[in-house]
Amino acid sequence: MSDVIVIGAGPAGLAGAIACAENGLRVTVLDEFIKPGGRLLGQLHQEPSGEWWNGIKEAERLHQEAIKLAVDIRCGVSVYNLEKEDQLMNVHTNAGTFTARFVLAATGAAEYPIPVPGWTLPGVMSIGAAQVMTNVHRVQVGKKGIIIGANILAFAILNELQLAGINVDRIILPEKSPLSQKAGEPEEVMKSLLYAAHLAPSPLLRFGSRLMKQDWFRKLGMKFYPKNGVKINGTPMQLRKAALEIIGKDQVEGVRVVDIDVNGTIIPGTEKIYEADFVCIAGGLYPLAEIAAVAGCPFQYIPELGGHVPCHSETMETPLEGLFVAGNITGIESGKIAMAQGTIAGLAIAKAAGKGTNQSLQQAVQNVRIVREKAAIQFNPEIDKGRMKMKELWEEQYADCKKAYKIG
Structure with missing residues (x-):
């Protein structure tokens, strides 16, 4: 049995899996596509610096790094349900049920x-x-x-x-x-x-x-x-x-x-x-967050983030203990930001498992802010406002009682 199941092999999912594996956790990544990379596979644009962002190469780099860390990546696997049972999370798929203590939902976005x-x-x-x-x-x-x-x-x-x-x-x-x-x-x-x-x-x-x-x-x-x-x-x-x-x-x-x-x-x-x-x-993008919803995670409608998003902290945890989120499921942003968020989630999971450090986690949180400031593409111009709304919501409603949160 794995320690962590990552749903989605895009930039956030792969980066999160790598961060978990680097801290000694056993990780399984599930994705319905035939190969890992997610939306990275279609991306190709020039940065303001003049450098080219080649999503296919970036996906391959992340894939190879994950393989070196013995991450189990399973493509062609569709997840249709997620439920918490005692201290474990059951992930139901077309290839059977996978069980782990932690789940990282990195399901990305869909088009309107x-x-x-x-x-x-x-x-x-x-x-x-x-x-x-x-x-x-x-x-x-x-x-x-x-x-x-x-x-x-x-x-x-x-x-x-x-x-x-x-x-x-x-x-x-x-x-x-x-x-x-x-x-x-x-x-x-x-x-x-x-x-x-x-x-x-x-x-x-x-x-x-x-x-x-x-x-x-x-x-x-x-x-x-x-x-x-x-x-x-x-x-x-x-x-x-x-x-x-x-x-x-x-x-x-x-x-x-x-x-x-x-x-x-x-x-x-x-x-x-x-x-x-x-x-x-071209209708734009919205967070693809159904899997967090069926698990019983509470949501908040924040237009600046692209729509309804699962409630989460700056360290990507949700009120449902054991469930973490990263990438466009938390708000529509670029691939680089998704990767930075995935790293935060992976380090937060490692810390929750008693294997990570608070210092590395806080450094990752600071890094995502820096990446956001330098982002070449901002899908929602008031993204900072949306992130602040979510931070305030978390601090007001969930920070002190997360572990006591009960479904229903």
Whole structure:
């Protein structure tokens, strides 16, 4: 029997497994994909320093380091339930039940779907799927595409598609609706993108990003936003156009688009069809935290972290004794931050098992703050505010009574 079971072989899970194993704990890592690495496998971007972040190489480095420490990594294993029994955690999977004293849930994030009429046609995919097909499976998703949804994830993956020689014709918004919410409102989209100006080599976004964070200047900027959009590495981002329908008979053939005003309201008589053979829908990310929920871990809704997240401390423990969390399950951030959080969780587990030191754990907590400050990609601009909310919640409700917490 292992001392620790890690659910998820992404950056947080592998880093956590390594930290546990370095402190003498027996670790088993479970992941439903065919190989370890998680979202790292699709990542490829240039850092502000000029260095390239190659997720595949980083995943391989973590994998090899874990193997050297005798970490048992089992891929193709799907976890469907997690329950606490006395002092042990039972992890139920399609390969049987695994039992350990500690569990690290590092299940990552999933993409928000934005329903668009015609989205079941072959050739329509999420922006994350396009990233995996391109960078992991080396499959060309198409020759000429359109991205529906303008957000930081779309920015990052647009660059990766372009590096692979794939032509992305334009980025437009989804039609404003209760389902698309703020993703269909040009001003709200612009507000979020201003924090990603460094990812978009656009003079307008770079020069105006500070000024446009002021409401009055942003409203003025949206009023005079260029009709043909602002180019990002040659691809126009058209915040005043929305997708009404993806069209095609047997596969994607184009997108029916309409002009919209600054509030996302359709301007009648402006419909036009743009040809494309693939469409990527970019709805953003949310924490994939169901496994912590079924275990009975309490949650808190914190928009700055990306949605509902399991309650946790700075050292990644939850009120459910024996359960720790790390990575995007705790809030949407970059792969580097997920790795730093995984290290914290691993060291916290080692300390709880009587094998780690408080000094190394506190150093890891400080390191994640440093990594966050230097992060090239911030999916949620008010992440620090969200982290502070969670810290205050933990200190108010769980710090003194964690071990007495009872399910139900």
